[in-house]
Amino acid sequence: MSDDVGVRVMIRAPRAEDEVAYAEAVRRSADHIGRWNPVEPDGLPELLERQGAGLRTFLIVDRETDGLVGKVNVANIVMGRFCNAALGYDSYLPFAGTGRMTEGLRLVLDRCFAPQTAGGLGLHRLEINVQPDNERSIALAKRLGFRHEGFTPRMLFLQGAWRDHERFALTAEEWPGSGAA
Numbered sequence: 369m370s371d372d373v374g375v376r377v378m379i380r381a382p383r384a385e386d387e388v389a390y391a392e393a394v395r396r397s398a399d400h401i402g403r404w405n406p407v408e409p410d411g412l413p414e415l416l417e418r419q420g421a422g423l424r425t426f427l428i429v430d431r432e433t434d435g436l437v438g439k440v441n442v443a444n445i446v447m448g449r450f451c452n453a454a455l456g457y458d459s460y461l462p463f464a465g466t467g468r469m470t471e472g473l474r475l476v477l478d479r480c481f482a483p484q485t486a487g488g489l490g491l492h493r494l495e496i497n498v499q500p501d502n503e504r505s506i507a508l509a510k511r512l513g514f515r516h517e518g519f520t521p522r523m524l525f526l527q528g529a530w531r532d533h534e535r536f537a538l539t540a541e542e543w544p545g546s547g548a549a
């Protein structure tokens with residue numbers, strides 16, 4: 369079993385053929401993701417173009433049906449002495465709230481902390497920034513073992529205003545299975 373395959377889900381890079389399924393998944397999930405993370409349903413081609421040293425996107429896919437469970441952006445990747453990135457994510461109906469997103473994110477974290485020599489991203493620290501009243505995302509960050517680090521006022525421009533965020537982080541030493549743990 370490859371490291372990118374879990375019990376109910378697997379993770380992989382997005383590709384051009386995912387465009388229709390992605391747009392449908394985002395559209396049918398708009399009510400539950402829109403308030404927190406406005407996502408453009410037809411935005412996959414642009415996201416594919418932006419993939420590179422600073423951004424790596426993973427899709428979480430249901431193994432049984434091949435349906436799209438969610439998307440994780442490993443963004444703002446800075447290597448050198450920092451080896452740091454910020455995670456952004458959305459889960460899609462009908463899989464939201466079934467635990468599959470959590471399982472998929474665990475696989476993404478494995479990839480993030482694995483050394484580049486082993487096909488990983490070689491990161492040392494990951495950050496999740498969440499609006500204070502986004503309870504489901506805060507629960508997810510805590511479930512994954514992220515520590516609450518602090519409060520960042522007016523951090524991101526979302527839905528027409530600069531929004532405060534709670535900052536959660538995790539380093540490789542804290543991630544079970546990572547060589548640094």
Ligand SMILES: CC(C)(COP(=O)(O)OP(=O)(O)OC[C@H]1O[C@@H](n2cnc3c(N)ncnc32)[C@H](O)[C@@H]1OP(=O)(O)O)[C@@H](O)C(=O)NCCC(=O)NCCS
Pocket residue numbers: 400401402404405456457458459460463464465466467468469470471497498499502504505507508
């Ligand atoms: C935040 C978000 C990604 C969480 O995704 P999710 O689909 O709820 O994630 P999961 O299904 O893995 O969450 C586990 C939930 O499923 C439940 N669950 C059901 N069956 C489960 C199982 N077999 N195993 C584990 N958990 C299970 C858990 O109890 C948990 O519910 P709880 O949080 O109410 O306790 C999602 O709500 C979302 O897309 N929000 C909008 C976008 C957003 O906020 N992005 C992040 C911005 S910082």
